[in-house]
Amino acid sequence: MAQAIDLPRNEDGIASALGILKQQFGDRFHTGQAIRDQHAHTTTWLTPQPPDAVVFPTSTQEVSDIVKVCATHRVPVIPYGTGTSLEGHVNAPAGGVCVDMTSMDQILAVNAEDLDCVVQPGVTREQLNTYLRDRGLFFPIDPGANASLGGMASTRASGTNAVRYGTMKDNVLALEAVMADGRVIRTAQRAKKSSAGYDLTRLLVGSEGTLGLITEITLKLHGIPEAIQAARMSFPSIDAACQAVMTTIQYGIPVARIELMDELNIRAANAYAGLDLPETPLLLLEFHGSDSAVVEQAEMFGSIAEDVGGFDFEATGSTEERNKLWQARHDLYWATMLLRPGAQGVATDVCVPISRLAEAVTSAQAKAAELNLLSPIVGHVGDGNFHSLVLLDMEDADEVARTEEFTAYLAEEAIRMDGTCTGEHGIGQGKIKYLVKELGAAVEFMTAIKGAFDPLNIMNPGKIFGPHQG
The missing domain is CATH 3.30.70.2740 (Alpha-Beta Plaits)
Structure with a gap:
């Protein structure tokens, strides 16, 4: 495995904090090796670094209580959602306390008239969409995994629908968060726009738990489209497929999803899902709108793609056929592993x-x-x-x-x-060394913000900036 970053441990502080938290949380406080290992394991290839304890809060107040204890004893706090992050976000390089948000899984409010909802961070995207379905609403961000919405906000997740609906930064209206001293803040109200002060919502979205622990999220919702049309087309080369993408976007066709799968992925999908697609680069698309609009949009794409060499075009409004195609895409990780x-x-x-x-x-x-x-x-x-x-x-x-x-x-x-x-x-531990190459001196201002929000450097330390932060 790739080597993860190590940080100095505060052994006395950790021992004191764990003793207090054990008394406060009883059977929701765990130090067993198996559960600690579980909370250091994600789909990253970085060496796992388990926390010293895992705590399962059920409320914002309990999260605040945990952070206050850890702040007093200078002990790291690491948030945990569903463990689907990819760059070592939940590792504990200096030990500390993992705060598992899975018990905070309540949908607190759905404001259908305003197209928004309020959820706790442990709610998963599939759970939310199942709850919303009968109301004719859905939440569009789909990173593939059934991730928690708190984790998705923390990593600024996006996914297959981002080309039309944006990423988490575009779909979070407000946050409640516990800051590094245990205080609880709210970053905004439910209004769709605001020019009231600094945009703390966008600052916390994507901060990977390094500034505060998200305990409540206000999300934008969308109406379930009247009709959905899926389409696919094969191409002789990656270049031809990408040319079709550029032209489609430039023409302003409101595509909801447009996914590229290379030859290896098609081979894997055919074997795993029983498909018979040509083993060449493929674009898989989805269009949302009225019955007539989605058919027209799919046909426009087909014409564009043919002009650059696309072939074997197929479009369908059938829910069964559409789901089969997209299930193959969502199962692609497991399919490619069979290669x-x-x-x-x-x-x-x-x-x-x-x-x-x-x-x-x-x-x-x-x-x-x-x-x-x-x-x-x-x-x-x-x-x-x-x-x-x-x-x-x-x-x-x-x-x-x-x-x-x-x-x-x-x-x-x-x-x-x-x-x-x-x-x-996200950056996590895995991509720290590229951040300065990408943003240069801007990283110094990021570390200054980190230092102002978290002067003791207890909030998910060793992520984004490495060992020297704040």
Whole structure:
């Protein structure tokens, strides 16, 4: 595994804090090795670093009580949602207390007339959408995993619907959060816009638990579309597929989802889901709107794609067929793992301007081939974001080194193309070294903010900036 960052431990403070929290929380306080290991395990390839204890609060007040104890004894606090993060966000490099939000799973209010709702951080996106379905509403952010909404806000998640509905930063109206001294703040009201002071909502969204612990989220909602049309089309090359994406966006076709799957992914999907797609690059799309509008939009895309060499076009409004196609996309992680049974998957993502997308993807494919790595690529290409999943033997030190070289190459190439080293996975521990390359002196102002919000550096330390922060 890749080496994670280590930080000095405050052994006396940890012992004192754990004694107090054990008394306060009883059977919702755990120090067993198995549960601690579970709370250090995500889909990252970084070495797990378990916390010293895991606590399960059920209210904002209890989160505040935990943070106050930890602040008094200078003990790290690490928030935990569902463990689907990818860059070591829940590791505890200095030990400390993991605050598991899964018991804070209540949908507190749905304001259908205003198209918003208020939820606790442990609510998952699937749970919310199941609850909303009978009201004709849905929450559109879909990162693939059934992540908690608190975790999605903390990492500024996005996913397949981002090209139309935006990311978490566009869909969070307000937050309640426990700050580093245990005080509870609210960042905004339910109004759809405000120019009242600094935008603390957007500051906390994407802060990865380094500034405060999110305990309540006010989210934008959308009406379930009257009709949904899915479409797919194969292409002779990545370049042709990316050209179709650019033209579709430039024409202003209101596509809801537009996903790129490369040849390796199609091979995996065919085997896993029993499909018979041509094993060439494929675009998978979805259109939302009225019955007539979605058909027209799909036809317009088909015409655009044919002009750049697209073939084997298919569009369907059938819920069953549409779900089958998208289930294949959502199951892609497990499907691609079968390309190399027994291997571990290392996922990484970057995002570039869509005019550089074809160059970035083909460059990634060429680099993987040069390094003799098996690395399928899939992308939310309507906004230039793509993911690479390297399948490797973690016991092979040379292969691990080549994988590290590959992920570094992807990040640095994306930055060179005026893109970002992470479109939606976050920095965590895994991409700390690329942040300064991407943003330069701006990182100094970020660390100043961290120091002002968290002078003791107890809030998820060792993430985003590394050991020297605040």
